Structure formats: C-alpha cells, structure tokens
C-alpha cells in the first residue's frame with residue numbers, strides 16, 4: 001500500500017522542484033537581482049498570496065452552501081454577502097492594489113540620485129550602447145553587452161532608429177519599449193553581483209528571437225577598470241596571423257559598417273568591434289565568443305540570423321576567415 | 333427563285349436536325365456518347381497518321397496559305413493581348429540605341445539581316461523564315477516589340493531574351509528597332525561597330541598588334557562595344573574595362589559565362605569563350621592604360637554638368653554612407669582610400685555615370701547577380717534612394733580613374 005502512495009507523491013514533488021527551478025536563473029523575474037525587479041517580484045508575491053486566500057475563501061463558501069448547509073438561507077444575510085463580497089470587498093482590494101502599484105512607480109522613475117546614464121538603441125537585430133566617457137569626453141560606443149556597478153542607480157535612455165523594440169532584463173527591472181522618434185527611460189539598481197540575460201520583448205522582425213544581450217553586474221572598482229579599458233582604442237595585432245586579419249578586415253570593406261577605434265575602420269551601420277573579443281557572446285548573444293564562432297558568423301551570417309543586415313563572407317578563403325577570426329577574438 | 337435561296341439556310345438546318353435525330357434517337361445521352369466517340373476516333377486517327385510517318389515536316393515546302401494565315405492570326409492577337417499594360421520608358425536615348433545596335437549585330441543580324449546586310453540564303457529557307465526586320469517593324473508598337481523580343485515566339489525560331497530579368501536591355505533593343513527602318517548602312521556600321529580607328533593612333537596599333545594573335549578576332553569583337561582601348565564608346569552603354577582589376581574582370585566574365593551575372597548582351601558572348609581565353613582577355617584589359625580623364629560625354633548629349641555643392645554632398649555620402657537609412661560607405665570598398673582593396677572589388681571612379689546608375693539599380697532590385705562577392709554589393713545597394721543612386725553615380729563618374737592599391741596575395 002505504502003509504495004503506491006509514495007510514487008505519485010514523490011513524482012509530484014519532483015515535478016514541482018523542476019518547475020520551481022525554472023523560476024531561477026539569469027533571466028527570471030522571480031529571482032530578482034535589482035531594485036526594480038525586487039519591487040515587481042514583491043508585488044507579484046503579494047498578489048499571488050492574496051489571490052490564493054480569496055480563491056480558497058470563494059471555493060470554501062461554494063462548498064459550504066452546496067455540501068454542508070443545503071437548506072434555505074436567510075434572505076437578508078445573502079443580500080449582505082452579495083453586496084459585501086461582490087462589490088465592497090473587490091473595490092477595497094483592487095483600490096489597495098492600485099494605490100500600492102502606483103506608489104511603486106515614482107521610485108522606479110525619479111532620476112534623483114542616478115549615478116550614470118547609459119544610452120541603448122535597439123536596432124534590427126542588435127543593441128547599440130553608449131557609455132559616458134570616464135574622462136568626461138564624448139560618449140563611447142559599445143554594443144551587445146551592458147555592464148553595471150553593484151548598488152548604483154543607472155538610468156537607461158532607450159531609443160530605436162527603425163521599429164519598436166523592448167528592453168527587458170527580467171532579473172533587474174521591468175521592461176520598457178524602445179520607440180522610434182522618442183526617448184524612453186528605465187532606472188536600474190542592481191543589488192546582486194552576477195551575469196544576467198536581457199532580450200528584446202517586442203516583435204521587431206524576422207530575427208527578433210535572436211536579439212539578446214548579457215548584463216554583468218560588477219564591483220564598482222572592477223566596473224571602473226572595465227569602462228576605462230573599453231574607452232581605449234583597440235590593441236594592435238599581436239601575431240602575424242592577426243595582422244593579416246586586420247589587413248583583410250580593411251581590404252574587404254568591413255570598415256564600411258564596423259568601427260574599430262584606432263584603425264581606419266569607422267563604419268556606423270553595425271556594432272562597434274573595438275573590444276568585440278571581450279564580450280560574453282557574439283551576434284547579439286546568439287553564439288559563444290570563440291574563434292570558431294567568429295568563423296561561423298563571418299562565413300554564414302545569414303544562416304545564423306535570417307535577414308541579418310550583414311552580408312555573409314563565405315566566399316573568403318578558409319585561411320582568410322581564420323585570420324579575421326583570430327584578429328577579432330583577440331580584440332579584448 | 334429568290335425565295336428559295338432565302339429559305340436555303342433554314343432547310344439545311346432542318347436537314348441536319350433530322351440526321352442528328354436519326355443518329356441519336358432524340359436522346360441527350362446518345363448525343364454525348366456519339367460526340368465522345370467521334371473525338372476519340374479523330375485523336376486515334378491523327379495518332380495513326382503520325383505513326384505511319386506520312387506527316388510532312390519538310391521545310392522545303394511552305395505552309396498552306398490557310399495554315400500560314402491561321403498562325404499569323406494567332407501570333408498577332410497573342411502579342412497584342414499579352415502586351416497590354418506594358419509601359420515603354422523614354423526610348424529616344426542614344427545610350428539605349430547604341431547598346432541595342434551592339435547586340436543586334438551579335439544576336440539578331442544573322443537571322444534578320446541589317447541595313448546593307450541581306451539575310452543569308454540559309455536563313456531564308458527556314459519556315460517561317462525570319463523577316464528582313466527593317467521592312468517589318470512598322471506594324472508593331474514599342475510595347476509589342478518589347479513583348480516579342482522579351483518572350484520570343486514559340487514554334488518559330490525566334491528566341492526569348494537570354495536574361496529574362498534584364499528588361500532594361502530589352503528596352504535598349506526596342507529603342508534601336510525604332511530607328512532601324514530609316515537607318516542607312518553607314519549609320520548601322522557606325523552604331524554597331526564603332527568608329528574605325530584612324531591609322532597611327534595608339535589604340536589602333538594596339539589593336540593591329542593583337543590581330544596577329546589568335547586572340548585578335550575576339551578582341552576585335554569586344555572592341556565593337558568596349559572600344560579598342562577598352563574605354564567604352566563615349567556614352568554609358570558599355571563600361572570601361574581598361575585598367576580595371578584583373579581579378580574582377582576575370583570573375584565577371586566567368587559569372588556571365590556560367591549565368592551568375594545576368595545580361596542578355598554579355599552572357600552569350602562570354603559563354604562562347606573558354607576559360608583560358610577569358611583569362612587572357614582579363615589580363616589584356618587590366619593592362620591597358622586607364623583613362624586619366626573624366627569620361628567624354630557623347631556628342632549628341634549635352635555635356636554632363638557637375639555642380640560643386642552637389643559633388644561635395646555626394647562625396648560625404650560616398651565616404652560615410654547614410655547610417656540612418658542603412659547605407660554603408662562606398663569608399664571602404666571602392667576607394668578612394670588609403671590601404672589596399674580586395675582585387676575582387678571593382679574600381680568605379682571614372683566609369684560612365686549611366687552605367688554606374690544602371691548597375692546600382694540592378695543591385696537594388698536584386699537582378700544583377702555577379703561574382704561570388706555580389707551579395708556584399710547587393711546588401712550595400714538595398715536601401716539606396718533613386719536620388720542617392722544618381723548622386724553617387726555622378727560623383728564617381730566625375731573622379732579620375734585612379735590606380736587603386738590592391739591586395740597582392742594570390743587568391744583562389
């Protein structure tokens with residue numbers, strides 16, 4: 001008798017554990033690692049708890065009148081129940097929720113005590129990122145990755161040159177649309193170190209599902225070092241093969257679309273590649289950042305990302321692709 | 333008597349009705365069965381006659397007059413109906429006429445003759461035989477001519493345009509056909525073959541040198557359109573080849589030959605030559621001295637005006653592209669820039685503006701094709717506006733055809 005009861009019970013436990021594990025991870029609003037996400041998660045848990053209580057109550061009542069007290073009920077008591085439970089109670093609960101929700105918003109929006117402003121532009125199908133220069137000069141352009149100092153309030157200015165995208169890092173904050181011709185704002189205050197995942201959350205064309213990025217929350221000192229390094233021009237090629245990679249990059253006109261600061265390449269159509277080797281992923285986080293992945297990306301761009309706005313260079317000889325990949329992956 | 337004649341049709345109809353009723357007993361079903369039977373018998377009979385081998389397929393005898401009338405009737409109506417809605421572009425353009433004339437000599441004159449060149453006796457024994465065109469064009473308007481030249485005519489030897497997507501080339505042919513009826517032999521000669529080089533000038537001696545070479549006749553043919561010095565024919569009908577990158581020339585000729593680059597004019601020419609000849613042709617044109625001057629505009633057209641302010645704006649566009657529209661910089665791939673360029677990328681400075689604009693439109697519409705690198709240029713041209721195409725074409729045409737530094741490593 002015992003084992004037959006245990007089997008379904010342990011199965012249920014296992015299933016719950018697996019389902020709950022899905023709530024964790026680098027891209028979960030239920031595992032908050034930022035001020036905004038925490039407030040949203042709090043709101044969610046309160047609502048979940050509240051709805052559980054109300055649900056139990058309503059079902060309990062229904063069970064009571066259909067099973068345990070089947071006789072006639074007092075008309076007056078019923079009227080009070082309908083008025084109280086159907087009008088007064090929802091009005092009070094929903095108004096309370098609304099007020100609580102509205103009270104959360106100013107804290108997520110006020111630009112007071114914002115430490116840094118980062119501009120992110122959603123483009124089909126990657127992210128253009130501008131950080132303020134550490135030495136007070138013009139902004140520095142990066143792409144497809146965001147890094148943040150732990151505990152600092154950072155304002156994101158969100159833009160789009162083409163269609164509506166949406167900027168969403170579930171672990172850190174709510175999502176905000178990026179609308180052509182407008183600047184929208186999102187404030188993020190990370191509360192935990194770690195690497196989180198962001199994605200475009202508004203359908204924006206063929207490769208919408210392939211438009212992601214990573215967010216790294218770092219100790220403030222490490223962040224300063226990182227930003228100072230990103231502000232520097234690219235390091236010159238260190239090996240002969242990397243040197244050939246740079247020459248091939250320039251001779252094939254990659255510089256018409258890509259900039260590598262410190263070389264003649266100054267194109268603005270695609271992501272800045274000055275420090276592409278230091279990113280965690282490639283092609284808006286659809287490939288890992290390895291030399292082989294660079295070869296795949298450059299040679300089969302359109303197969304990895306349909307309709308991508310970069311022509312595939314599969315016609316280049318293998319050794320030239322390898323040289324390009326070596327050069328680019330060394331740009332840390 | 334008169335009344336009898338008046339009644340005749342009615343009597344014949346009555347007679348037929350009578351016969352039909354006898355055969356079918358007045359039943360619909362029997363009527364249908366009878367019709368089916370007759371049809372089957374006809375088809376089987378025709379198959380039988382064909383099987384016996386007695387059908388006349390000889391081109392020695394003409395069609396019967398009624399057959400000829402019927403075929404002409406069907407063709408004329410088909411062309412009329414199916415050319416409805418075709419809008420001709422401006423056709424009184426010398427560049428179009430020149431291109432059409434060049435190809436007429438390659439692809440049509442052998443069948444249809446030309447001013448001063450009667451049709452060959454052999455062609456006259458085809459059924460239907462291709463008409464001597466100069467006398468035969470009045471009956472067609474430009475849209476109909478376009479349809480015929482684009483589609484060809486089934487059951488005759490009239491071929492369709494080899495590169496069906498290149499409608500611009502078909503219109504060039506139509507522009508030429510518009511002029512053909514009144515053209516003198518000398519005019520035709522000048523259009524289709526170009527000026528005969530005066531003895532003693534550099535180009536002709538270069539040509540004469542090559543005539544002793546087995547490549548000579550081939551080069552003489554190229555010279556009809558591309559000029560003896562590889563500088564084209566003054567108008568933008570034919571691109572300059574002199575001084576162009578050898579790799580690009582060779583890969584383009586191969587692309588024409590294998591159909592990867594679409595052109596009803598160049599594909600038949602390149603497809604008829606073997607690879608070794610293509611290699612020698614590419615080397616020959618790459619070594620010819622590039623033209624240091626801005627292209628001479630055709631005498632017939634007004635000189636092209638290049639406005640300074642407009643040029644400065646075009647230069648900015650060429651150097652920086654239009655990032656907000658997704659147009660990349662052109663100079664990174666076509667110069668002028670410091671540092672070497674992939675030899676598979678063509679030089680375009682000093683090329684004819686009309687030719688450049690046409691190629692850009694073809695890239696934009698996805699109809700150009702090209703070498704293994706063509707997708708790179710298709711992507712670059714995809715979001716150009718017509719104004720930008722015009723601006724860029726005129727900008728590059730106004731620049732001297734300068735030697736571009738090339739990556740020297742041997743490829744492929």
Ligand SMILES: [Cu+2]
Nearest residue numbers: 200202204208
């Ligand atoms: Cu999207």
